[in-house]
Amino acid sequence: RVRIEESGGGPVQAGGSLKLSCTASGFVAAFDDYAMGWFRQAPGNEREGVSCISWSGASTHYVESVKDRFTISRDNVNNTLYLQMTILKPEDTAIYYCAATPSNGVSCSLDGTDFEYWGQGTQVTVSS
Numbered sequence: 383r384v385r386i387e388e389s390g391g392g393p394v395q396a397g398g399s400l401k402l403s404c405t406a407s408g409f410v411a412a413f414d415d416y417a418m419g420w421f422r423q424a425p426g427n428e429r430e431g432v433s434c435i436s437w438s439g440a441s442t443h444y445v446e447s448v449k450d451r452f453t454i455s456r457d458n459v460n461n462t463l464y465l466q467m468t469i470l471k472p473e474d475t476a477i478y479y480c481a482a483t484p485s486n487g488v489s490c491s492l493d494g495t496d497f498e499y500w501g502q503g504t505q506v507t508v509s510s
Contacts, residue, residue, distance in 0.1 A: 384408040384499045388480045391504030398470050398508075404463040404480030404501060414438065414458040417485035420465045421494050422476035422506075431492030432478070433465060441489045448474075470508045477503040 390402040402420070406413055419434035433444045433454040442454050453466040463480055481497035491497075 384482075386480050386482060386499055386501035388478060388501045388504040391478060391506045393507045393509065394470055396471055396508055396510050399466070399468045400470065400506060402465040402467065402478055402480075402504060402506075404465075406461050406463070406480075406482055406499075409482070411484065412458075413461040415484060415486065416482040417487070417490040418454075418456060418463045419481045419483075419490065419492065419494075419497055420454060420463075421479045421481060421497075422474075423479070423503075424473075424476040427476075429479075429494050430476075431494060434490035434492055435463070436488060436490045437485055443490060443492055445492060467506070470506075472508045472510045475506060475508045477505050479503045 385407045388404050414437050420432040423429040435442045435454045451469045455464045480501040482499040483497040
């Protein structure tokens with residue numbers, strides 16, 4: 383049974399930093415057979431793709447609003463995905479979800495419909 387679990391969320395002041403982690407287990411294949419992504423959803427808003435990373439980590443993509451502030455990375459030895467968030471803004475407030483999809487492609491997608499497995503999310507609240 384696939385299990386994806388996010389951690390690291392919490393309250394933070396604007397301009398601050400947080401690092402989210404996502405651990406995955408139960409995959410039929412190895413962790414590095416999956417592309418991974420971070421998504422977020424604020425109250426009243428649709429889910430938004432924040433960042434994704436290919437199976438190897440060689441390719442990453444970011445939504446424009448977080449470029450140069452957020453960094454996605456992965457540790458394929460320890461089956462863990464990270465999202466380092468800096469210069470946080472109140473508009474970054476949302477529930478952040480980790481997602482996985484089988485992929486051996488060179489790139490990754492910010493479209494949530496391309497992802498098969500999801501975590502329960504972790505709340506990030508940025509105060510001004």
